[in-house]
Amino acid sequence: MAENRAILYAFWLSSCSWRVRAALHLKGIPYEERSIDIVKTNQQQTEQFRAINPAQKVPALVIDNVTLVESMAIVQYLEDTRPEPALTPKTPVLRARMRELVEVVVSGIQPLQNNGLQSQFPTTEQYTKFTRYWTDRGLQTLEDLLQKSAGEYCVGDQITLADLCLVPQVYNAVGRHALDISKYPTVSRLYEKLLNEKVFKETHPKVIKSKM
Amino acid sequence: MAENRAILYAFWLSSCSWRVRAALHLKGIPYEERSIDIVKTNQQQTEQFRAINPAQKVPALVIDNVTLVESMAIVQYLEDTRPEPALTPKTPVLRARMRELVEVVVSGIQPLQNNGLQSQFPTTEQYTKFTRYWTDRGLQTLEDLLQKSAGEYCVGDQITLADLCLVPQVYNAVGRHALDISKYPTVSRLYEKLLNEKVFKETHPKVIKSKM
Structure with missing residues (x-):
């Protein structure tokens, strides 16, 4: 039933989206990126996207059957659940x-x-x-x-x-x-x-x- | 040689200072608070304070012989080094x-x-x-x-x-x-x-x- 690949809602120009995209890449997590145009068509303001992120912002990540928002919360979830390669120092x-x-x-x-x-x-x-x-x-x-x-x-x-x-x-x-x-x-x-x-x-x- | 008590540079009106103050309190860490007036006298802009935090902002915490800045970085350091009582959920x-x-x-x-x-x-x-x-x-x-x-x-x-x-x-x-x-x-x-x-x-x- 569950979708195997994570889904990243993001926009190419968004710096917060880039943080998450890079973390997914470094950890080798398979994902599909879905573009939410936050500049020209304001897709973040649709009801459809509001159901994904009530704050109407990118990025959002659907992974492990949960929807996560806020870029660093997402990245730290990846670090908690997929610790290798580590993106946090040891001391x-x-x-x-x-x-x-x-x-x-x-x-x-x-x-x-x-x-x-x-x-x-x-x-x-x-x-x-x-x-x-x-x-x-x-x-x-x-x-x-x-x-x-x-x-x-x-x-x-x-x-x-x-x-x-x-x-x-x-x-x-x-x-x-x-x-x-x-x-x-x-x-x-x-x-x-x-x-x-x-x-x-x-x-x-x-x-x-x-x-x- | 080392100062036993932590030193918190903070201001009573600063919301970021309050975060750290509350974390120190919850974890029972002895500390002395030194007021840096960021409203009337702009003490954060002195050379003396710039040596503590180059960003010229409160809070800053001197603890374990290091000076830490940025409120959530400080709070998470306390969580890393004094894990009880835990301020982070387990899952x-x-x-x-x-x-x-x-x-x-x-x-x-x-x-x-x-x-x-x-x-x-x-x-x-x-x-x-x-x-x-x-x-x-x-x-x-x-x-x-x-x-x-x-x-x-x-x-x-x-x-x-x-x-x-x-x-x-x-x-x-x-x-x-x-x-x-x-x-x-x-x-x-x-x-x-x-x-x-x-x-x-x-x-x-x-x-x-x-x-x-």
Whole structure:
């Protein structure tokens, strides 16, 4: 009866969707992606999608006969139920360093540059100024915190949840917000390295868009 | 050499500080609270505090000879290193339900109603409209999600990280944002019950302020 493959409701342009897509890829979990257009046709606002996620946001994942929402809750469920390969360091202090970075992105940057905010601003100029300010400030915090933790990746030499958050956020910063990240050398170095990893190449928004 | 008591840098009015204060209280961890006034004197912007948290935000916790920042990273470090009493459910699905609620608050509400946003808006009226819109929308999401998880508390009959997030956020919604929460019956019921728990009585902002 049960569907074997997980179903990911996502959008190619959504940074939170990318986090989950990358986690599924790293853990080798078979899944089917269903596109919910949150930009042109506002499919997240349909009654059909509201039954999947009452918050009317992507991503949502149907897996193990449950529907999960909120990207990091989903990713951590995958980590709990499919622990290999581990995306979390082993020691409490390194785990905390990873979670600090995750929280800076998830709480300090992403919500304050979300496309969905635009309708709440009287002018596009105000929206743009706001989103660029908070993205830039968050990137500075990441740069500062990474001095304590970075190795080959955000935390030591292992890809962790922090990298799953960093890549989509910096992609938005460079692209949508046209920010210069060269003043953040550690962020820049990690971003360039991670973009060349198989997982981020194969889950890249441009690749997802080209398959639609 | 090492300081035995943890040091919490926090502010009585800060909802993120309250999350950590409540976790320390529940786990019976001895700590000293040092006030960083983020409203009147902007102590978070001093060089002295920047050395503690480069992001110039509260809370920060010095414990076990490390300095940790970002409230949920701190709380989860306490959960990793002092597992009793547990603030996380045992099964992966309930853990995911808890994390969904946490993420709605931490990513979907708190950042979009933060005091620190005010300077980015041309008028107070615009700021107020923005913060009330996102708080109200987030409360609706919490109400919807709680239908799947709530018992005596947010997730079943155990106080979890979700309750540590719910109480300070609803306190802001009712107080600072003057929102009517009666249209969210589950949120209202849990909030009233939790406010009467010893942990939230003793870590309540008004109690902390009165000790300053």
